[in-house]
Amino acid sequence: MVHIGPMASPKSTLDRRELLAGLGAAALAPIWPVSGAAQARPPLTLQAKPETLALRPGGTAAPVWSLQGPDLTFKRGETAEIGFANELPVPVVLNWRGMDGVPAHAPSRRAQPSQAVARPPCSFPCATPGPSSANPGLLGDQQAQPARARPLIVRETEPVAVDRDEVLLIEDWRARPDGTAIAPGIDPKDTASLQTINGRTSLELSGRTNERIRLRIISGCQRSVVAIKLDGLDVRVMAIDSQPSEPFQARNGALVLAPGGRVDAFIDLTASAGTTNAILLHDGKEARPIGKLVVSSEPPVRAAPLPPAPPLPSNGLPERLDLKGAIRIDVVLGGGPSGDWMTPANFAESAPPAFRARKGRTVVLALINRAAVATVFHLHGHHFRLLDRLDDGWKPYWLDTLAIEPGQTQRIAFAAEHAGRWLIESVNTDWAAPRLVRWYAVE
Known part of the structure; x- marks a missing residue:
């Protein structure tokens, strides 16, 4: 059995080119095999840019860094052509989550500091349905600003028994008394631990009686393991980390996500109009409301709730693993x-x-x-x-x-x-x- 543990650190001097090339080759652009049925869409461009975000209700907006650009929602079989431009004063390496495949075009996703550099689009054949994310913060420890994640969604081509999708991006922050945020890797002394949902301090969703909503919950947290609880609702887990699972009921309606983790869950709104269900976030110390789901006064979507949903279509991972020969x-x-x-x-x-x-x-x-x-x-x-x-x-x-x-x-x-x-x-x-x-x- 091979042991991986502390060893003497080799002394080496790295320049930025070697750094970005190494990270690009190892992690940044895993590509699926292209199927003949893949359909191309016009190229899209993500831009790493400064923005501001209010981390406290009614508070001053804090400077942060984010990936800005068009909506990243695709269908299975499409080919996403995604370019990248860095408008930040530091190097950026995109860290994609949820994409299995083979590395290609290394180092295909990199940008140089102190100038706006556009890179040609890179092909991402969307062969695997599920939620993924891109984060510009792989090099983000101890930088001037914390960085936000960006969801990418690939939808199934097969019919799925839901009425609509909602993406919930959960992010954690450390904020000083003046409202500004610090990047991870910095001592959080004299800061408060805060969380946002879809870039807001609180989020309100609404739905009609007997409507089924698919929640694609993505943790963009830097360091926190969090639990999201939908109070008073049956939460049926359908996929974890972008891969279908055997459907099961979340215990007490709570979903635990590690940083970078993703969960697809189905919820059925069976209550009467006016019912409000709290969305609670637990950070390991306490639970607090971070949103709510309200049953609207509009007529029910259907006369009765939908029957339990079957498992989502397989993404082709093996049914069994050979542990004896591992x-x-x-x-x-x-x-x-x-x-x-x-x-x-x-x-x-x-x-x-x-x-x-x-x-x-x-x-x-x-x-x-x-x-x-x-x-x-x-x-x-x-x-x-x-x-x-x-x-x-x-x-x-x-x-x-x-x-x-x-x-x-x-x-x-x-x-x-x-x-x-x-x-x-x-x-x-x-x-x-x-x-x-x-x-x-x-x-």
Whole structure:
């Protein structure tokens, strides 16, 4: 069994070109195989730009950085042509979540500091339905401003028994008394912990009696594991981290999301007109209202609620994993930047990989958290199963992001289907903690 833990840190000097090229190759533009049925749309451009955001009700808007541009909603089979322009005074590397595939055009998503640089559009064949996100904050630790995530949605081509979709983007912030926000990686002393939903301090949704709403809940949080609770509603989980799951009822209507995690949930509004259901957010310390869902006075959508929805169409991940023939690796999490774990600003392609696996092989990772707080692990390029304690089965859903409690070990398994170099991310749930990266190879 291979052990991944602290080692002597190699001394090297990196220039910006090597840094951005290395990150681009390992993580930034995983591309699905293009099917012959893919349909092209006009190119879109995302712009990394400054904006302002009110983090407290009625408070002064705080300067932040964000990805601005057109709506990123596509259908399965379409090809998204997404360009990028950096209008920030720092380097930006787009960190895409939820896209399995093979790396291509590396380093296809990068921009230089102190000038507006436009990059040609990169093709993203939309082969896998589900919510994804892009975040310009991979290099964001200790920068002048925190950065916001941007949702990307791929819809199924098959009929889905819902009346409409709603995207809920949850983000966490640390704000000073004057209302300004600090980036992660900075000591949060004398700041308040705040959260927003779709860039607002509170959000009101409405729906009609017997309407079914699909909530695509995306955590754009930097460091916080949060729970979203829809008070008084039955919440049926249909997909996690952009992959369909066996449908199940969320316990007490609560959904727990690690930073970067996503959940698709169906809710049926069966109450009478005027009923209000609170949307609560729990950050591990306390719950507070962050929105509400109101049943409108309009006539019911239908005479009776819809029957339970069947599972969403499969995205083609394997039904079974060969655990007996798997390669097994220990991955030690929770430490600082030392040895094999690096901050993104010090990442280089020349760094040794966490592991190498042959294409088609099953990989089992033992994620060992030695930190005093929960640690969040994210695997680029592949989704994984969370194994039962005795490795005799797995949970009925796929993940690409997992929070591991302090002192705990969780085992995950995935089929190494996509050749290439892929990034691994790890970060403690402490605002001042650095984001750390490694990479792995499928050959």
